[in-house]
Amino acid sequence: MDEGPKLLSRFTWLPLLVAVLLFTGLGGLVSWQWYVLQASDRLESEQDFELTVDDIAQRIADRMRAHEVLLRGMAGLFADSSEVSRQVWQQAASQLQQSYPDIQALGWAHYLPKQQLQAFLEGERQSTGAALQLFPPGIRDDYLIVTYLAPPDALSLSVPGFDILSEPLRRQAVEQARDSGAAVLSGPLHLQQQSAPAAPSGVLLFIPVYRPHAPLGSLGERRAALLGVVYGAFRTEELLAGLLGKRSALFQLQLADSGASDAPLLSAQVVGQHPPLLQQIRELELYGRHWRLAVSSTPQYEQTLGNSSRSFGLWGGLLAAALLALLAGGYLYLRDRAQASRQLLSERLNEREERFRLVVEASPNAVVLVDAQGLIVMVNRQTEQMFGYPRAQLLNQPVEMLLPQALRPNHVGMRQGFQKAPEPRRMGGNRELFGQHREGQLIPLEVGLSPLRSGMDVLVQAVIIDISARKAAEERFRLVVEASPNAIVLVDSQGLIVMVNQQTEQMFGYPREQLLNQPVEMLLPESLRAAHVGMRQGFQKAPEPRRMGGSRELFGRHREGQLIPLEVGLSPLRSGDDVLVQAVIIDISARKEAEQRLREQAEQLALANRYKTEFLANMSHELRTPLNSILILSDQLKQNSTGNLTGKQVQHADIVHKAGSDLLQLINDVLDLAKVEAGRVQLSLEPLNVREMLQELDASMRPQAELKGLRLLRRVADDVPQMILSDRVRLHQILRNLLSNALKFTDQGEVELQVSIESSGLEPTVTCLCLVVRDTGIGIAAEQHERIFQAFQQLDGSTSRRYGGTGLGLAITRQLIEALGGDIQLQSQAGQGSEFTVRLPVEVLSEPALAALRVAAEQLALPSVNDAPGPRQLQGQHVLLVDDDVRNIYALMALLDELGLRVTAARDGVEALACYQQARFALILMDMAMPNMDGYTATRLLKQEYGCVIPIIALTAHAMKGDREKCLAAGADDYLAKPVARQELLNLLYRWLDRPRGGDHAAAK
Missing domain, CATH: 3.30.450.20 (PAS domain)
Known part of the structure; x- marks a missing residue:
């Protein structure tokens, strides 16, 4: 609530009116008295200042007349003779300057017409021993050349040889002095020659000197008799510096030549921020010039006028009048204010009580106000509702009436203790506290106590919370x-x-x-x-x-x-x-037991998986070992190189070879499936010529198509790149499986392979190789689409009996596609053919990338099949064959003999070491699984202990993951899995037998 308006409303007009009238009367009287005294002081100051200015003007005139007398004395040296020596001049000038230090320089300038210039200069050179330089140079009608100058350091004011008539202001003053015969002042000029415009301003006083005894009556006679001039140079500031003496700080002087308004003789310095209080101007006529002298008072001078004491008197009188007015008005104001304050305090107390009552009524909790005797003096509506008493029955009653009967005696003492140490506290938080309703039921409570001081008494405010909820x-x-x-x-x-x-x-x-x-x-x-x-x-x-x-x-x-x-x-x-x-x-005991059981089961599964891997490896070895001899011998019989077999016998050999090949394919499929399911498929990314791979695939699959009378079509889009980066073996295996299935399940019509390039739908920057295999075969029902991609699954038992196969091809194909990051889709209906679409992300190789790969391949220094020797170069090469299986030795020796190679056989690693020391070999074919000493140990000893440098080709029936790496780590130069295919063996022989013949153990030693 704003208290200002109330106080102002109670402020009567009488105190203010009394103060204003009293101050106005006393202040007016004091101000009138001050004005009279101030006017008298100002008139007296102006008169004193005017006398001072007159004195300054007279001093300037007197000083200039004294300088005229001095110069005329110097001119008197030439009264008897027109020739005065330099020594006499300097001596006289120095004596005069000691008495008149404000003269900056004394000079003698000789007048001569232009016909006498050269003679004068020559005479000066002979008398002084140095040439006198004319300044400024040039040919003029007459010259007034400075000849003598004193003191010697006055060269900055004039220069010996200077032609005074060459400067207009100086010439005007000289001609006026010559014509009048009187002393003449020049106009304001810069005394330094060749100086900047900021050089000190000054004047020159010229005294004409005529030839002795020459008539001077007329103007023409005076002009003809002019011998020269004596002149004095004066800087205006130094000329006037000594005029005021100790009073120089009291006045500002400004001296100007009326005939040269743009060049003041002396400029006044600005002192203070306000214009001067007093100012006087005097006009001076001196030696042909009209000078204007302006004198102004400075703040220092104005302080000496005594105005400050008058001002102090004025302000003192006004202050006394103000104090007297304030005292009178203040007394009346305080009297009325005391009355207004008492009334306002009463209203405040009433307002506070009303606000407190409203706050108490608005409280969501019951509030009880108790006096020092324990009597209730105030309650709110919530108290009535909580305890069931109307307000009239609670006021002026002991507060104990709100408590259970059993607690009332003890509460009196507790209340009195609180009155002795009244501090806010909370009750009912740690132990139960109950109140009692009017009807008798108990109410669980929490109570907050706060002391309220009212004068000398202490009231207690109890905020009561019903904690039943x-x-x-x-x-x-x-x-x-x-x-x-x-x-x-x-x-x-x-x-x-x-x-x-x-x-x-x-x-x-x-x-x-x-x-x-x-x-x-x-x-x-x-x-x-x-x-x-x-x-x-x-x-x-x-x-x-x-x-x-x-x-x-x-x-x-x-x-x-x-x-x-x-x-x-x-x-x-x-x-x-x-x-x-x-x-x-x-x-979590049960969870811990379950986790322990899961760990044990995981260990059992890992052990079972290891057993399965070992079983597959052993079975692969045991199956591939007899297949090696079966395939090699049946292939030799099928070739019938000697021609001693009948056609039926050749046909039987071909059937045996095909059956063995099918069995080998089954073994490879089982191993591939095991690798894929275990997630151990290893990818070998290499540069791949897409069109060459498709031609090789076409060449291998076309005989099967022609045998069944089918058309095998191949369409390659123009935008398919020449070279990509992918796994050649896996990509070839995927296409071979899809084409083999298409040819197997198609009896008439055609099988088509389409190759194109498209961008990935999820990542547009990724290039995908799209392969589509379409056939006109038996087709696949929609409900069988997912089933055929499962291992060992075909459409039904009749399909297996009619077409053969294990049902592993598509399962392996999909796993390989996913390993390469691609996907496969099937569109087919029963009886309407099938269409398999494969999309594989590939990297297109540019020409710079291909060049880098070629360089890397050359650095490997591995011979290629294209550069390998032909069959004639194998003739007579000596090969050491190490194998513990007699059947394999027989089959491989028969194949090697057919190629014209000489073969020595060893049954284990010990025999191989002995044979190596006894003969020279071009190549070693080493079986890795042998009794007594296996191939790994023998290879390691040959490379490390015997220094063998001839190639060692590892032969092993183990074709599981890591077998190739294990052989190469033992020191083998290459790897060939059993059963050995004729062409693969030929490729290895062509590759490694192209090495130098000296690479045997003797050469190594």
Whole structure:
């Protein structure tokens, strides 16, 4: 509430009017008296200043006349003779300058017409021994040349040899002096020759000197008799510097030549920020010039006028008048203000009481105000509703009427104790407190007490909260805790257990009575209890929900001593000013047992997988070993190179070879499936010529198509790049499987392979090679589309019997496509053919990339098949064949003999080492699985101990992942899996037998 308007409304007009009238009368009287004195002082000051200015003007005139007398004295040297020596001139000039230091320079200038110039200059050179330089140079009608100059340091003011008539201002003054015969002043000019415009301003006083005894009556006679001039140079500032003496700071002087308004003789300096109080101007006529002298007062001079004392008197009188007016008005004002303040204080008290009453009435809680005798002096509407009494029955009654009968006697003493030490406090938080309704039922309460001072008395304000709803909520919370399937423990800030549920009793084996008000550490192992105290205190400082026991093991302790694996969730619960911690405890014993069972099962599965891998490796070796001899011998019989077999026998050999090849394909499919399912497919990315690979594939598949009378079509889009980066073997295997299936299940019509390039739908920057295999075969029903991609699955049993196969081809194909990052899609209906679409992400190789790959390939220094020797170059080469299987030795020796090679056989590694030392060999074919000493050991010894440098080709029936790397790590130069194909063996022989013949053990040694 704004108090200003009330005070102003009570401020009467009388104090202000009395103060204004009193100040106006006294102030007017003081101001009139000051004005009279000030006018008298100003008139006196102006008269004194005018006399001072007259004195300054007279001093200037007197000083110039004294200078004229001095110059005329110097001119008197030439009265008897026109020739005066330089020594006489300097001596006279120095004596005069000691008496008149304000003369800057004294000079003698000789006048001569132009006809006498050269003679004069020559005479000066002879008399002084130095040439006199004319300045400024040039030919003029007459000259007035400075000849003598004193003092010698006055060269800055004039220069010997200077022609005074060459400068207009000087010439004007000289001619005026010559014609009048009197002293003449020049106009303002810069005294320094060849100086900047900022050079000091000054004047020259010229005295004409005529030839002795020459007539001077007329103007013409004076002009004809001119001998020269004596002149004095004066700087204006130095000329006037000594005029004022100690009073120089009291006045500002400005001197100007009326005939030269643009060149003041002396400029006034600005002193202070205000215009001068006094100023006088005097006109001076001096030696043919009209000077204007302006004199102004300075702040220092104005301070001496005595105005400040008059001002102090004025302000002192006005201040005294103001104080007297304020005293009179203030007395009247304070009297009225005291009356207004008493009235305002009364209104404030009434307003505060009304606001307090409104606040109490608006409180959501019951409020009771009690005096020092314990009588109720105020209640609000909530008090009436809470206790059931009307307000009239509560006022002026003892506050104990709101308590149960049993508590009333004790409450009187407690109330009196509060009156002795009245401080705010809260009651009912830690222990139960009850009030009593008018009807007799008890009400659970929380009470906040606050002292209120009213004069000398102390009132007590009790804010009463009905916590019946809170009690009901706590009961509901207790029921929820009891119904929880997990153990729940509630801990206070001191670490004491304040609540547990039935599950806690069952989990830890303690009855509830033994847990309440006990440290929570009793539920932990003894080794963890000390550390847990610090952790609990840390949680109290930063209470945030957290979970424990998930990343590392956490244990509780049963009453009987056994440890219980636990997970604990902690949550802070605020209860008034206290922070409780709710711990939800989960017994994870069953989970731990399940995890242990899963670990054991995983170990068993890993062991079974290892057994399966070892079984497949052993079975691969055992199956490939006899197949090696079967395929080699049947291929030789089929070739019938000697021509001693009948056609039927050749046909039988061909059937045997095809059956062995089918069996080998089955073994390879099983191994491929095992690798794919185990995720151990290794990709070998290399530059791949797409069109060459398609031609090779066409050449291998076309005989099968022609045998069935089918058309095999191949369409390659123009935008398909020449070279890509991919796995040649896997891509060839994918296309071979798809084309083989298409040819197998197509009896008439055609099989078509389409190759194109398209961008990936998810990543437009990725290039995909799109392969489409379309046939006109039996087709596949829609419900069978997913089934045929599963291992060992065909359309039905009749399909297997009619067309053969194991059902592994498409399963392996899809796994290989996914390993290459691609996908396969099928579109087919029963009886209408099939269309398989494969999309593989590839990297298109540019010409720079191909060049880099060619360089890398050349650096490997591996011979290529194209550069290998022909069959004639194999003739007579000596090969060491090491194998423990007689059948393999027989079959391989027969093939090598057919190629014209000489073969020595060894049954194990020991025999191989002995043979190597006894003969020279061009190449060693080493079986890796042999008794006594296996091929790995023999190869390692040959390379490391015997220094073998001839190529060693590893022969092994092991075709599982890592077998090739294992052979190469032992020292083998190349690897060939059994059963050995004729063409693969030929390629290896052509490749490695192109090495120098000297690469045997003898050469190595």
